[in-house]
Each structure stands twice: as structure tokens, then as C-alpha cells.
Amino acid sequence: MQSFYKPLAMTAAFVAATISGGCSTTGAGLNHKSDDYKIEVVESKNASERVRFLVMHFTAIDFDTSLHVLTQPSSSPVSSHYLIPENDDPSYPHDDLRVYQLVDEHRRAWHAGPSWWEDRSQLNDHSIGIEIVNKSYCRPPSESTPGIEAEQVCFFPDFDPEQIDLVIALSKDILARYPAITPTRVVGHGDIIPHYKIDPGPKFPWQKLAEAGVGAWYDDETVNRHLEYLNGNTTSDRDSVRRRFAQWMNDYGYGIDPEEASEEEISLFTRAFQYHFRSWKVDGEADNQTRAIMLALLEKYFPSKLSSYPEIPTGKIATAAN
Structure with a gap:
């Protein structure tokens, strides 16, 4: 019937x-x-809207080279919807900073790679990408000292303030057109593919963007409340703490499998989270401050998910909300 x-x-x-x-x-x-x-x-x-995410990148090269790489055919073609120049770049041809649109927003640009956020993979299909000229780079580990495991050395120049103002203006315009891009869906390249990428890096002013209405950020008072609780809870071992933090990252949107992730993967995703939300100390360790910041973000943007953890003092959360 x-x-x-x-x-x-x-x-x-x-x-x-x-x-x-x-x-x-x-x-x-x-x-x-x-x-x-x-x-x-x-x-x-x-x-529903095709576009759900806004992805920020740094180019690692100057404007002229970036424009060529992002617009001309090559053996490994890449592109983005927008390119934002910076001041004091000799290769930039204008006196004023301008937004360069390279791909129509309704078309698929090739900027995100084999990425994942929330329940979506291959974010090229679901996102708008903004490339920001910034000559950050990482140097491979030195092999000059046998027997000593060296780490790569990275250099992160500050972003041009006028350039960031342009990024904010463009982003707000994009968000007005695509309401499905909620604050937690404004992400960095390193957030969605931390195995290979770290951009836009630790110097990118995520807090300034959030204060202007672009992207997510936490409230210090909430972080302090969660930090006080975590500092008083010393019963969990390191492995269980990291595994639980992997679950919190997954709840927030990161594409990590909390049960199957290796120790190295948990460190990579934790590092990506720190680049975005605790850039002054990026070590891949799920210490109490890193965990408190994550709990503050979950409380602010996904309170129903946070309430599913019985060890978190939800009574305090309810009191704070009132």
C-alpha cells in the first residue's frame, strides 16, 4: 500500500x-x-550546496611563480579558486593588492588533494580554495651527523597584515554566498591532509579571522575551566589519553580513525590541530592544554558530542551555558 x-x-x-x-x-x-x-x-x-568548506593555503613561492603554477598545464597540475598576493614582492606587478580569481567557484579547483573533513573525502569536490602568497618552507633533515636523528627545519615568515585583511574580506564574501560553510568548516590544508601538508602554518592568524567572523576559535575562559579539570585528573595513562584525543579530533571534523590510527598518525593529526589552534607550541603531544582547547571547541560548536563523554564535567558546562 x-x-x-x-x-x-x-x-x-x-x-x-x-x-x-x-x-x-x-x-x-x-x-x-x-x-x-x-x-x-x-x-x-x-x-544542498556543493560547497561546504573553505580551505586556506600558503604558496611557499612568490606571486609570479604561484600564478604560473596555478594556471598553466604541467605534469602535476594544481589550481585554486583564488590567489592573494603580498606587499614587497618584486614579482607582483601592481601597487595595490588585488584578489586574483583563477577558477570559477562553481568549478572544481585542484588544491586539496586526497583530503578528508567531517564525512567528506576528496575535498576538491566540496570546497573553495584560497592560496595566499607566503614564502614559508621546510628544509629536509640534515644527514651530516651520523647516528643522530635530525628533524626538518621550517621557516615561517609573518603574513602581510594588508594581505590578511584582503583574505578576510574575500572570505566573508564567500561565506555570505555559501551558508553551509560553518565556522568549523573553514580549515587549513594541513587540517585536511596532515600526512603531507602543514599550510597555512603557525603564523597564519586564525584567531584574527575568527574575530572577524571567519572560522572557529575557542573562548579562553572555557579552556581554563577544562584545563583545571584535566590537571586534576591524573588517572589516565598516555596511550588512553592520546586515543581519546583522537576521538575528540574525529568529533570535531578531522579525518582520523580513533580506533585504527597508529601512534604516528595521532601525532600528525595532533600537530595539525596545534598548528591551527596552539601555534606557539607544536609538538604532536596531546597535553592538557591541547586537550582543554579541543574540549572548549567541542563545547562551543558541538556541545551534543561533548556531552557523550561521561568523565567530562557536563554539569559545569550546563552551568556556564546558563
């Missing part, structure tokens, strides 16, 4: 929409410009 009446109901709804003026019978439809045929437009409610 149900399978019989459901199509009838859908047909009735379609007819009702048509009679009430829900259809367009003009020659042009939503995506059609031809007058060679008639288009009936009945806009379905069962759809």
Missing part, C-alpha cells in the same frame, strides 16, 4: 506546485540559455 500511494502523493505535489506557479515555462531555465526548447523548472527541496 505504501509503495503505491507514495508515487501518487509525489505526483499530486508536483501538479499542485505547477498550478500554484511553482514552474517556469519560459524558454530559459536555471542553467539553460537556449530558446530551442522549453524548460519546466520545479526547484526540489532535496538538494
